[in-house]
Amino acid sequence: MQFKYPELLWGLLLLLIPIIIHLFQLRRFKKTPFTNVKFLKQVVSESRKNSTLKKWLLLFTRMGLLGALVLAFAQPFIANETALQEKETVFYLDDSFSMNGQVENGNLFKNTVQDFIENIPSDQRFTLFTNKQSFNDVVIKDIQNELLDLSVGPKQLNISEIILKGKTYFTDNAASQKNLVLISDFQERMGDVTVIDSTNNATVHFVKPSNDFIINTAIDTVFIAERSNDNIELVAQLSTNSEEKTVPVSLYNNDKLIAKTAANFDKNNKADVHFSINANDIVLGKIAIVDTGLDYDNQFYFNIDEKSKIKILDIGNTTSDFLRRIYTEDEFIFTSSTLEQLNYSTIESQNLVVLNEMDKLPTSLTTALKTLTANGGSFVLVPSVNADIASYNQLASSYNRSQFLNGIKQEMPIANVKAAHPLFENVFEKKVTDFQYPTVQQRYTFKTNAPIALSFQNNDPFLTGSQNAYFFTAAINSDNSNFKNSPLIVPTFYNMGTNSLKLPPLYSIIGDNIKIELPVTLQQDDIVKIANASVEFIPQQRVLPKKVQITFTENPKEAGIYTIEHNDVILRHTSFNYDRKESVLLYNTLPKNNSNTSVSNFFLEIQNSNAINEFWKWFAILALAFVLIETVLQKFLK
Numbered sequence: 001m002q003f004k005y006p007e008l009l010w011g012l013l014l015l016l017i018p019i020i021i022h023l024f025q026l027r028r029f030k031k032t033p034f035t036n037v038k039f040l041k042q043v044v045s046e047s048r049k050n051s052t053l054k055k056w057l058l059l060f061t062r063m064g065l066l067g068a069l070v071l072a073f074a075q076p077f078i079a080n081e082t083a084l085q086e087k088e089t090v091f092y093l094d095d096s097f098s099m100n101g102q103v104e105n106g107n108l109f110k111n112t113v114q115d116f117i118e119n120i121p122s123d124q125r126f127t128l129f130t131n132k133q134s135f136n137d138v139v140i141k142d143i144q145n146e147l148l149d150l151s152v153g154p155k156q157l158n159i160s161e162i163i164l165k166g167k168t169y170f171t172d173n174a175a176s177q178k179n180l181v182l183i184s185d186f187q188e189r190m191g192d193v194t195v196i197d198s199t200n201n202a203t204v205h206f207v208k209p210s211n212d213f214i215i216n217t218a219i220d221t222v223f224i225a226e227r228s229n230d231n232i233e234l235v236a237q238l239s240t241n242s243e244e245k246t247v248p249v250s251l252y253n254n255d256k257l258i259a260k261t262a263a264n265f266d267k268n269n270k271a272d273v274h275f276s277i278n279a280n281d282i283v284l285g286k287i288a289i290v291d292t293g294l295d296y297d298n299q300f301y302f303n304i305d306e307k308s309k310i311k312i313l314d315i316g317n318t319t320s321d322f323l324r325r326i327y328t329e330d331e332f333i334f335t336s337s338t339l340e341q342l343n344y345s346t347i348e349s350q351n352l353v354v355l356n357e358m359d360k361l362p363t364s365l366t367t368a369l370k371t372l373t374a375n376g377g378s379f380v381l382v383p384s385v386n387a388d389i390a391s392y393n394q395l396a397s398s399y400n401r402s403q404f405l406n407g408i409k410q411e412m413p414i415a416n417v418k419a420a421h422p423l424f425e426n427v428f429e430k431k432v433t434d435f436q437y438p439t440v441q442q443r444y445t446f447k448t449n450a451p452i453a454l455s456f457q458n459n460d461p462f463l464t465g466s467q468n469a470y471f472f473t474a475a476i477n478s479d480n481s482n483f484k485n486s487p488l489i490v491p492t493f494y495n496m497g498t499n500s501l502k503l504p505p506l507y508s509i510i511g512d513n514i515k516i517e518l519p520v521t522l523q524q525d526d527i528v529k530i531a532n533a534s535v536e537f538i539p540q541q542r543v544l545p546k547k548v549q550i551t552f553t554e555n556p557k558e559a560g561i562y563t564i565e566h567n568d569v570i571l572r573h574t575s576f577n578y579d580r581k582e583s584v585l586l587y588n589t590l591p592k593n594n595s596n597t598s599v600s601n602f603f604l605e606i607q608n609s610n611a612i613n614e615f616w617k618w619f620a621i622l623a624l625a626f627v628l629i630e631t632v633l634q635k636f637l638k
Contacts, residue, residue: 011070018062061630068623086176091128094184096156097296097582101214112209115599127169131155154578159191178202186588206595216293218583219300234275254284301575302507316356352500353379360388366395373468376544378500380470399469400450413439415457423495438486443474504574514552
């Protein structure tokens with residue numbers, strides 16, 4: 001037993017007062033004369049015995065009264081060791097999309113917030129943070145309205161980030177009890193929770209508000225499967241964890257329903273839905289389903305605008321038929337010229353210039369190419385077997401410290417494809433082991449700091465470069481190489497062309513670092529803005545002589561179709577969707593020793609572990625009982 005005010009126990013010395021009173025009788029006795037006392041001897045004897053008993057009972061009663069009063073004021077109690085410690089509590093509340101599922105008794109996230117508000121003690125100070133915001137050192141009444149207004153979003157911290165952020169809210173007080181409480185559905189993609197131990201002297205608690213199985217169907221992605229002069233075949237891929245095998249799917253163009261079909265799921269719970277669209281139509285598209293699970297993945301936005309064609313210029317005296325077949329008229333404006341007939345003024349308007357096996361690069365051409373890349377254009381150099389290395393290096397040395405060295409006549413296979421290089425992103429679904437790699441008969445050794453896209457068997461570069469300058473190290477004509485007959489040639493040159501002008505894609509994912517380029521000329525202090533019906537913002541932009549580069553980082557924050565505008569004129573559209581990672585409803589197994597299945601259970605457990613049993617009321621009642629006992633003794637015991 002412990003006492004809230006132990007110093008008051010000195011009051012027990014007051015017990016000496018009734019002892020002193022009863023030991024020293026201060027009352028004087030009066031003598032009463034009787035004519036004959038022999039009849040009173042027996043009465044006097046009995047009276048003395050009764051008087052002694054009464055005095056002892058009164059002594060014990062008064063001592064009990066004083067003792068009970070002293071103990072009541074000292075406030076005795078019983079509690080665990082941790083109940084009296086100073087406490088610091090930090091809560092993490094998961095407000096990601098996966099918490100917005102529908103469970104048996106309503107919306108999971110709203111129910112969790114309501115349970116938190118109802119069960120946390122009104123006087124408890126705490127810190128709470130979500131994936132988007134934080135509330136530091138507050139009581140529940142300070143933030144109740146803000147919590148009720150919280151909404152879910154696409155951002156999701158992983159377990160290590162949550163722990164690291166939670167640690168920053170604790171003080172350096174080593175004597176305080178620190179508790180970090182994580183309230184989430186704990187999807188597997190957040191990381192393994194079983195490896196978490198106490199951190200920064202804080203105990204980590206896991207609260208999973210519901211174990212209900214959430215049924216969800218999601219639109220995962222949309223892509224163009226085939227494009228012709230008349231039609232575009234659009235494919236939407238869906239996934240589900242439901243037992244339903246068909247789901248209606250609708251296609252809208254600017255909120256107008258233009259097609260409706262059904263998704264038929266296979267044994268892997270996947271489905272492809274095909275739509276046919278007129279190739280000449282501008283489509284502000286939305287594919288939608290109706291689903292009772294998560295709602296953020298029930299719509300998928302995309303847009304098909306009138307496509308700006310990319311300008312490609314081939315300079316050289318060799319055939320360019322293979323380039324003409326790659327750079328088709330529906331996407332590119334392809335022109336070719338010999339060096340003798342070249343109009344240098346046309347170079348600055350090109351997006352990509354191909355230097356196709358020229359023996360020597362004139363200084364004027366080198367200067368024009370440097371100006372082109374400075375203004376956002378690109379070039380690719382395919383060397384000649386009879387190259388003037390000195391003229392080549394006048395150009396190459398300005399890009400990643402590149403340099404052509406000596407030529408080597410030796411057959412060498414091209415054996416390595418760097419799938420992570422920007423030219424080959426999303427080209428290969430998996431590593432190919434039986435690929436028929438091309439060979440070259442003669443090549444140049446090449447020194448550079450640029451990333452390598454293709455390399456020979458000995459790891460020397462065959463194709464290197466990035467963004468605005470690419471260098472082959474061997475001629476690719478049919479006499480020197482069979483590279484033109486390789487499947488690699490199409491994605492290589494096609495992606496060089498598309499990367500030279502990054503037009504808005506079919507759609508983008510919110511949160512990714514997205515860069516697009518528009519072939520427009522802006523005047524000084526002109527800006528491009530992005531807008532939809534509810535929001536407008538100015539993106540990060542770089543103005544070049546013939547185009548403007550736009551970078552999306554923090555904005556937009558909501559999925560939808562946005563217009564790209566200049567002086568209130570719509571240049572084109574761009575679409576954004578939320579990442580679909582939240583739709584994979586796979587969950588961690590929580591440790592049994594410090595996890596709870598509801599917010600209310602957690603607070604009840606904490607309340608029980610920190611309970612303090614006080615006894616001062618019982619001692620006050622005991623003191624009152626002693627008063628009543630003394631009253632009875634005084635009245636009825638003679």
